[in-house]
Every structure is written in structure tokens, then in C-alpha cells.
Amino acid sequence: MESVKPILEFKKTCVSYTKQTMAVKYVSAAIERNTITAIMGPSGCGKSTLLRAVNLMHNLYPNIRVDGEILLNNENILSMEPIDVRRRVGMVFQRPAPFPTMSIYDNVLSGYTLNGIRLSRNQKEETVEHCLQSVALWDEVKDVLNKKGTFLSGGQQQRLCIARALAMKPDVLLMDEPTSALDPIATAHIEELMQDLQKEVTILIVTHNMGQAMRISSKSMFMYLGELVEYGNTKDLFSNPKDERTKAYLTGKMG
């Protein structure tokens, strides 16, 4: 396993909201290509903060500092242009956020619109069909592509958001608790979908749900108070946690 070149690598990554406190402390970890890595931990442990550092979301807020290195294909993200990074690193948010004024069709293509990239009609149709098919939404919406994205159910909206991110052909897909606002059936759909998607894209997912982490991920991180406590194969981490804090969390004594 050591020989596989990582696609994403955290090197002493720190994120701080104020000068005194660090939300993420010296996290170092290498993420392998075409895997699903789950980031777990109690509320406020910095897992979302770490995730949002990868696509430079913190740049929007001038008070937040990100230090250390985050390497995407051996290139330090922190010194790249946010626009370039975000094209290669897609993100799905906790609450489905399809653009309310755009149709389903336009939502899938919104990445291109927002980047000012023009596509021919054929390319557009192909992209829309391919992306909606890869999130298993095509059969449900192919007759209503002109309706607004917000007309769909919560689970469908979230799949639309995944399709929208996939349309840009990202290397890495960040998911910030993507199923926490969804019902169990929609959640199951999305989990199934992620299994298929890992052939195309490397997924980094923040989740509150330990069961979900166990079901879908091959690698897991456990974070506590901003530190990366444990990182390893999901099976090992769940069956034989090395750190006391991980054990406490997994057995429900903490968090």
C-alpha cells in the first residue's frame, strides 16, 4: 500500500480562526487516489474546517489563517489560485444547494457557466446526461430538465449537487456531511452512489455517522479538538482502535 502515490497530502496543516486558538492542529495525512476517506469526530473537532481548507474556502474569510502545506498531485494548494484549485476539487455541502433560479439542466452545467467556459450544444447534452446518469438521477429527471432544481426532493437535490460538482471532472470530491439533512432512503441512495463514484474520483467525506463511515469508506480519520488522533484502514480503526480517545468515541463514551 505504501507504494501508491497519494493524490492529496496534508503536511502539518493548521487552520486558525483567531490568533490564540487553532481549529486544526498540525494534521499530516496522505489520501490515496480513488478511495473514500471518512473524517469523523465530535462536533467542533475541526473536521469540516480541515475539509474546507482543501478547496480554499477559508480564503473567503480574511480572519482565517491556513498554515502548513496541502499537496494536490504534489503541488501546494495554498500557493495556488483559488479558482484553479476549486476546478479540480469539487465540493458537496451539508444542505443541498442547487441554484434556485437555474433549471436542472443549467444546474449541472453551472460550473462551466461560472467559469466562463462555452460548450457546444452536443457537449452540453452529453455532459448533462452523463453526469445525471452517474448520480442515478437521469431516469427520474430526464423529462423535467427544464424545471427548477429546487423542485426536486431533498435527496434528488443533493444528487443534483453531486452531478454539478462531477461535471467539472474534479480529481477530488469533498463532501461535508452530505446526508445529514436527508432521510434514510435518500441517504442509502447517496452512499450507494459514492461506492460507484470512487472509480472516477477521490472522495473525502466528513460524517457524524459512524455507521456511514464503516459502510462506505476504506480509510478513516478520527479527529479530536483539532488534532488528527488516528488515521488508518476503516476496518482496523473500528475493530482495533489504537488511541484511547478513538476507543472512547467509537464506544459512545465521548462526543
Place this chain on the structure above:
Amino acid sequence: MDKLKIRNRLAKDKALLWTVCLLATLTAVPLFAILGEVFIRGYNQLSWSFFTEPTPTAYRVMKAIEAGTPIPGGIANGIIGTMLMLGMAVIFAIPIGILCGVFLAENAKNRYAQIVSYLTDLLQGTPSVIIGIVTYIWVVVPMKGYSAIAGSIALFIMMLPLIIRSTEETLKILPSSLKEAGLALGGNRARVMLKVQIPAAFGGIFTGVLLAISRVIGETAPLMFTALGCSFVRFSIDKPISAVPLLIWEFFNDPYLQELIWGASLFLLLFVLILNLTAKYLAKKWNQ
């Protein structure tokens, strides 16, 4: 014992409900009284010629009085003037107001933006007569004459804070996830604003524009200093021009023309009413 308590509470609840309903009705009374008064006095003056003919000349008025027929003429000059000045003001106020609102919403913590925001509030509270006299000094004096341009500048200044504020407020209440989702797809800030945030806020911004129009359409004082008035239909923007509220004032001062006051008032009132209802309807429709 318990039953008595519950009955007591229910009675209190009912009493409060009735008080609230009564007070709400009381506040609506002046509104309906005004609407009723203007409608009853004005509606028999409304006719086709009222909208197509300008203010009658003194000669026509004398003739009509001699013959015992109703006062002829209408408010066409005022309607044209109002539309012309409003149109010019809106064309400049919309882009400038929206851009300024975008700036304020996007840089809420910026010191300069906070100052601008405060000044916008101040401008909104400035008495319209002061805006009129200042525009007179700035525009009428250097141009050596009253004009539609001067009038529209006064209206523009009055509309600006309303459009800025409504744009800013609407953008601020959009969920931040929308902006983040746009940026996460690799869009730059300008594109995300143009393609995602402004379309999502369109309902609120448009409502703000309509309310700004209905707010200034009845302004009289600033136009007295700037547009002055004109008794015939005119389309040139560098000459004095009439406006509906100016006409109401003129009719009031002319003993022979007082019959026309109520028709003009009714027109203005209906126009504002329709604008407001449209704004409400669009805002509702957009939010669905």
C-alpha cells in the same frame, strides 16, 4: 379549580385577540378613508380626454364657464413629464444602486462600506425639499434654467438609497451556502454574483426598485425647484416640464381648475397602488 384557571386563561386570550384586531382595524381606517375620499371625488373626472389632453388654457376655461360645461383638459403634460423624469432617474439609479448595494453586502465588515452604509441611511432621511433646493443650486443655476434633467436628478438622488438598501438587505439574507457553492465550482466572485446571487435576489431587488418608484412618483417639493412645470405636452429634457404632483399643486392654486385636483390625485394614488401590488405579487412569486 383547574378548570377555572383554564377558563380564565382562555378568556384572557380572547380579550387580547379582540384588542389586537380592533387596533389593527383602527390603523386601517385612515388608509381606507383617504382611498374612499379620493375615489368618490375623483372617479367621475376620469375620462379618455383627461389622460390625452394637457392642462386647459385660460381661454378654454373661460369658454367652458361661459357655456356652463365642465372644465375641459387633462393631465397629459403631467403624465408625460412624470414618466420622462422617472424613466431617466430609474435608468441611472438601478445600475448604480445595485452595484453599490452589492458592494455593501459583500464587504459588510469593511470600514469604508460601513461609512457608505451609514451615509445611505442619512440620504434616505434627508427631507425632499432639501434635495430639491440643493439640486437647484447644482443643476438649475449652472444650466441657467429649470429642466426635466434637473427634476430627474432630484428624483435619482431620492431613489438611490432605497435601491441600495433593498439590494443590500436581499443579498445579505441569501443563504451563504449559495455563494459558497458557486465559488466551490471555481467561479470568480463577479460571476457568482452575476449568475447566482443577483438572480436569486432578483425578487427583492425588483421589489425595491418598484417601491423606490412609488416613493418618488408623488414627490412635489423637489420638482418645484427643478422641473418647475409646463402647461403643454413636451418631450425635451432641457426645458421646464410638468409632473402629476406639480399639477395637483397648480390646480389647487387656480380657483377655476380645482375640479381637476381629484382626478389627478386618483391617478397618482392608483398608480402607486398598482406598483405596490405588483411588487408584492412579484416578490411572492419569486420566492416560491
